[in-house]
Amino acid sequence: MRVTLVDRHNHHLFQPLLYQVATAGLSAPEIAAPIRGILRSHRNATVLLGNVDAVDRQQRAITVDGVRIEYDFLIVAAGVSHSYFGNDAWAEHAPGLKSLDDAFEIRDRVLLAWELAERAESESERRGLLTFVVVGAGPTGVELAGALAEIARHTMAKNFRRFDPRTAKIILIEAGDRVLPSYHQRLSAKAEHALRRLGVEVRTGSRVTDVDEAGVRLSDEFIPAATVLWAAGIAGSGVGGMLGSTLDRAGRVCVDGMLNLADDPQVFVVGDLAASTQEDGTLVPGLAPAAIQMGRYAGRAIRRRLKGSEVRPFEYLDKGSMATIGRSKAVAEAGRIRLSGGVAWLAWVFIHVLFLAGFRNRLVVLFDWAVAWITFRRGARVVSDGAAARRLEQWRDSRPKLPGEGNRTSTLPEDGSA
């Protein structure tokens, strides 16, 4: 058996910790391992960096950057990206979080807002720079909002001379009636309480009607904010559409009980991209443990079929789900067991380190977390030079010019001891 793995990233990403890269807690290499390094001892596995252009199910071949690759079995695990519900113009002003590049974009924006706040020349300008809006209160939104609140309260302490970082506003907007809607109501309430204690303004039942460079519009209000992060809505990867099979409303590929296309048993779809209906009528959730189970199932199913053995349908084993809120709170549920607070947080730390790919990463991440927990600092406060230059130019262009000269001559305000 020969396996060819095609990916447009050179690295395997540990998605559950991506929000920590976006909020300067971890560095990218700590949660990303090179795919060909992971598979180095599997001599029958070839790794190719590439973009899939097309899938030809009739001929059983895919095209990768103009090069055709034939298959006997095809496993599609291309995942999902974020959806702006038809308002793609919002993407520019409200980046989502799915890839490392997304995380860098968010980290640059968040850190640059703080930098420009120290240079702001009016209170209203500073207010906009120090308002951070997160749209969507699923696990990613909750985790981002919690991390942003801790940055304002702890990480940035004593870092500025012209304002008190604790005056920053973190606003979490959710269209539904509670945060973490996929969790039990009791945990939603606990999570909301923990967020509020961290200083996050939680606004449930609020729908975003517009996003632009100045901020976010709700149906009845405009919130001026330089930084808006998008954690609402998913859209299946474009590779799903290339299969020419049925998609659900979110662009996920509908699969049968064997994770195959209904009319093509040579094609499997696994992970977040698969719309796999369980016996109770609900979909297998888009979580890392589900994706791992589906991937393992597809591999075993192919092996059994090659041997001529019977293949049983995929059954999702719910191992539970969890989300952190800041530096020592979390919520977790597995079946009827529901945890919150410090116990859930410890469970979260343990499980996330356990599943992190690579020995080195695990120890370094644990070490980083320990130092961050003790010092309240964040180890990855790096802005890319390019992003800084672009943002400064934009800021400069937006400044009022004095008549008759190119440069204004406003002297800087006196620094207080904020």
Added chain:
Amino acid sequence: MRVTLVDRHNHHLFQPLLYQVATAGLSAPEIAAPIRGILRSHRNATVLLGNVDAVDRQQRAITVDGVRIEYDFLIVAAGVSHSYFGNDAWAEHAPGLKSLDDAFEIRDRVLLAWELAERAESESERRGLLTFVVVGAGPTGVELAGALAEIARHTMAKNFRRFDPRTAKIILIEAGDRVLPSYHQRLSAKAEHALRRLGVEVRTGSRVTDVDEAGVRLSDEFIPAATVLWAAGIAGSGVGGMLGSTLDRAGRVCVDGMLNLADDPQVFVVGDLAASTQEDGTLVPGLAPAAIQMGRYAGRAIRRRLKGSEVRPFEYLDKGSMATIGRSKAVAEAGRIRLSGGVAWLAWVFIHVLFLAGFRNRLVVLFDWAVAWITFRRGARVVSDGAAARRLEQWRDSRPKLPGEGNRTSTLPEDGSA
């Protein structure tokens, strides 16, 4: 006394380890600390992210992104970038290494060359992708070449199915007659020997006459190479030119014995940007220890002048210099003491960790090095998604098209067990 620090980076960079970020050994946050974090307990120091547009010495003011800032004393420490000796068109094909963005650019190029080598469809294409040329055999060039050689020999072992990574060629080109020309001849010879043992092809007395996307032209030869790195020549930062004072040929600012401009004692220039002539007629070298000494001197000189005390001229104390070659060799010299081999390497590790800013960084870097030393792996093999997409598109566009169809239908070659 009020201090305002203006920098276009948000981070202080530990330049001596930058080549390790460029070669995927360390992650960026490990060698970069946020400037305002470093200065947080200095309440009279304000940090501003910004680009200097102009310096007005008559009015004693600088302009930062259109905003004027007045000064009593000005310390300019803007450093140097790389020089292509008038051939700026080479920059696109042969990036230099001065900033974190440069390091990411190099890391992306190096890792993507390896990725595309696995997809190459002809031996000549693969040969170009697996040829890495480093121009300039100063410490940076030597360290880059050594790291690239170790990647080929160790890091990439078993990672590919269609070629043996040890067939990669690392070529170090130097116009002068020996590597590390600023070191004692004996150490140059030791360094060259160590590089050759690592598999680096060292070509001294070779002058580059052209660089393009296909490779490097020497006076009498063309070397096809997808990856060319530039480690030759420096050019003073543009901020030096804004002073309207005398520059030397490399664009550094000429300063007097007090590190002031000859006609303006309110302005100091320190670090790599300063052309400061010593008693023996040589310049203070562009090394981190010299820059630290100059910065400290300028701060103290201002304090003494404000108190009305006498200020003595700057004296550079030569603490020596060192460069690593691969994972356990180095050369070091301090005055008449010259070390090479494993002893020099241990000294290098000790001193570099000692000077690395920030408690967390030191321990994490030591840990990373220990793991890398034992496993031969590199912890930061991450290619940016954007860089991968651009490179793949470029690669795709450069492929021959079969007549009559958009996509070629070449099936992939059989994978050997290289």
